[in-house]
Amino acid sequence: MRKKLVVGNWKMHGSRASNALLLSGLKEAGPWTADVAVCVPFPYITETALALTGTQIAYGSQDCSAHEQGAYTGEVSSAMLADVGCRYAIVGHSERRAYHQESDQLVADKAKAALAHGITPIVCVGETLAEREAGQTEHVVKRQLAAVIHTLTHCIGEIVLAYEPVWAIGTGLTATPEQAQAVHAVLRQQLRAATQKADAMRILYGGSVKADNAAQLFAQADIDGGLIGGAALKAADFSAICRAAG
Numbered sequence: 001m002r003k004k005l006v007v008g009n010w011k012m013h014g015s016r017a018s019n020a021l022l023l024s025g026l027k028e029a030g031p032w033t034a035d036v037a038v039c040v041p042f043p044y045i046t047e048t049a050l051a052l053t054g055t056q057i058a059y060g061s062q063d064c065s066a067h068e069q070g071a072y073t074g075e076v077s078s079a080m081l082a083d084v085g086c087r088y089a090i091v092g093h094s095e096r097r098a099y100h101q102e103s104d105q106l107v108a109d110k111a112k113a114a115l116a117h118g119i120t121p122i123v124c125v126g127e128t129l130a131e132r133e134a135g136q137t138e139h140v141v142k143r144q145l146a147a148v149i150h151t152l153t154h155c156i157g158e159i160v161l162a163y164e165p166v167w168a169i170g171t172g173l174t175a176t177p178e179q180a181q182a183v184h185a186v187l188r189q190q191l192r193a194a195t196q197k198a199d200a201m202r203i204l205y206g207g208s209v210k211a212d213n214a215a216q217l218f219a220q221a222d223i224d225g226g227l228i229g230g231a232a233l234k235a236a237d238f239s240a241i242c243r244a245a246g
């Protein structure tokens, strides 16, 4: 039995004041049965760590560098993220693939760098609307995952995978539970061919998850929680989603 995981991806939102309110709201709303984490903008990681001390809520980043250290202006290494206590790092989010031209291989290298420092990468895969309409969904997500499997080899079982159809992100267009489950099952099968740990691995769904659709999505056989964007910015909404995962 896989324990559900719900991760809030704050994206580029927040301020010290609004974060403090959000985090204190979450602390009051918990605990939950599911594992819960928030992935926050880099400048707020340390304050988030302090605010969450003694709670069940883990925290992480929304990206990490593929490089170990050096002259890489603007990059943040996994060693630094580990130094400030991050448990998770999202890698390969579709917004980074689209706006920062991140390739499948770069995403895989970032996942490898995170694991090297004891951080669990949450590796995102997902198709665009055009790719779905062209019948390419399976091909695209398998190609994205294949690069990570090839790069991590025997460590692939240590990642969290997130299926996020690009057309469902921030659009209010959620994949139906059946559509999401179908892709999750494909991904699980691909993982089974790569690792004996596949059935213990968590595959999250992301894309317009809200309090009123979370339970149905999380009830699917291969959906092990959610990666939540907009609804993670309000304590009551995020808490309700965490509860739906219980």
Ligand SMILES: O=C[C@H](O)COP(=O)(O)O
Binding pocket: 009, 093, 164, 168, 169, 170, 171, 172, 206, 207, 208, 209, 227, 228, 229, 230, 231
């Ligand atoms: O990382 C989170 C996803 O991009 C989902 O965002 P959303 O819940 O706002 O659609």
